[in-house]
Amino acid sequence: MKKDIYILGLETSCDETAAAIIKNGRDIIANVVSSQIESHKRFGGVVPEIASRHHVEQITLVLEETLHQADMTFSDLDAIAVTKGPGLVGSLLVGVNAAKALAFAHQLPLIGVHHIAGHIYANRLMKEFAFPLLSLVVSGGHTELVLMEEHGSFQVIGETRDDAAGEAYDKVARTLNLPYPGGPHIDRLAAQGQPVIDLPRAWLEEGSYDFSFSGLKSAVINTLHNAEQRKQAIKAEDVAASFQQSVIDVLTAKTVKAAKEYRVKQVLLAGGVAANKGLRAALEEQFAELADIELIIPPLSLCTDNAAMIAAAGTVLYEQGKFEDLAMNGYPGLDIEQ
Numbered sequence: 001m002k003k004d005i006y007i008l009g010l011e012t013s014c015d016e017t018a019a020a021i022i023k024n025g026r027d028i029i030a031n032v033v034s035s036q037i038e039s040h041k042r043f044g045g046v047v048p049e050i051a052s053r054h055h056v057e058q059i060t061l062v063l064e065e066t067l068h069q070a071d072m073t074f075s076d077l078d079a080i081a082v083t084k085g086p087g088l089v090g091s092l093l094v095g096v097n098a099a100k101a102l103a104f105a106h107q108l109p110l111i112g113v114h115h116i117a118g119h120i121y122a123n124r125l126m127k128e129f130a131f132p133l134l135s136l137v138v139s140g141g142h143t144e145l146v147l148m149e150e151h152g153s154f155q156v157i158g159e160t161r162d163d164a165a166g167e168a169y170d171k172v173a174r175t176l177n178l179p180y181p182g183g184p185h186i187d188r189l190a191a192q193g194q195p196v197i198d199l200p201r202a203w204l205e206e207g208s209y210d211f212s213f214s215g216l217k218s219a220v221i222n223t224l225h226n227a228e229q230r231k232q233a234i235k236a237e238d239v240a241a242s243f244q245q246s247v248i249d250v251l252t253a254k255t256v257k258a259a260k261e262y263r264v265k266q267v268l269l270a271g272g273v274a275a276n277k278g279l280r281a282a283l284e285e286q287f288a289e290l291a292d293i294e295l296i297i298p299p300l301s302l303c304t305d306n307a308a309m310i311a312a313a314g315t316v317l318y319e320q321g322k323f324e325d326l327a328m329n330g331y332p333g334l335d336i337e338q
């Protein structure tokens with residue numbers, strides 16, 4: 001019988017300090033996330049210096065809570081996995097150094113995980129992967145269509161040429177005077193409004209799976225300014241609904257087209273914007289008609305940053321024998337294809 005594998009994951013790439021223990025890459029034994037959102041809200045975005053300091057304060061507490069929840073000690077673990085990039089360098093370094101110290105002290109293998117690979121593997125905590133599969137990754141820093149032929153292999157077939165989807169949500173939210181992070185607020189307002197404002201959809205050239213959201217963001221800002229100058233009332237709910245409809249139309253259309261072209265068995269949704277109710281509903285509607293493609297959408301708690309997804313992706317690297325030594329660093333611009 002195969003021995004069970006227990007991996008401890010650590011995630012500190014942005015503004016959540018998180019630790020988790022996963023069994024065999026699929027079962028969550030413990031999952032703890034400490035969010036710093038409250039500290040960054042008054043600045044309207046993540047302040048890197050503040051983020052690093054919070055990670056330093058929280059990491060030991062989060063780690064202790066994770067072991068406590070799992071009722072385990074380090075001797076029960078098989079490896080330590082940590083996000084090594086991309087992300088804020090000061091934030092990444094807190095997790096990376098904690099992981100290196102733990103691996104050294106407890107003589108455990110060290111695994112470095114790509115943050116986006118983690119977001120993709122959050123889906124494996126719901127359902128076993130069937131290849132080839134396509135993942136729509138939509139987060140605060142990334143918007144990508146990633147094709148996977150097997151475990152640990154990632155081919156980016158399309159990506160944003162300017163703003164990430166989450167970034168566009170946050171910027172539009174700011175112009176509507178909504179708090180950071182703006183995504184959930186726009187999502188909520190959109191449900192109360194109608195997409196009556198005509199906004200652009202950046203389809204780009206024929207056959208491209210790339211995205212662009214900066215033109216849409218500028219169009220929203222122009223619409224608001226013009227209305228203000230003409231002293232016309234414009235409902236924030238309708239702005240939110242129109243913006244969201246434009247984002248969703250492009251994301252779903254390109255995902256469906258790529259899923260058919262590459263004949264994938266599964267389509268996964270990943271990243272913070274995967275929490276968007278409108279996007280989830282639109283994808284569910286589209287893929288309900290495509291019986292041979294299975295759509296997997298993680299629960300909200302696994303869409304935003306967490307360490308369960310890092311341990312899940314780390315388990316595959318453990319099985320492939322891909323380990324790091326103590327020279328591992330934090331890599332802010334790490335490429336998923338390498």
Ligand code: KG4
Pocket residue numbers: 014138139140141142165166167169170181182183184187271272273274275276277303304305
């Ligand atoms: O993946 P994530 O937690 O952090 C990064 O790796 O970037 O994503 C955070 C992003 C933020 O831009 C936030 O506004 C967005 O996800 N977000 C949403 C929703 N919930 C979070 N965007 C749209 N609708 C939501 N419900």
Ligand code: ZN
Pocket residue numbers: 115119139140271272304305
């Ligand atoms: Zn993330």
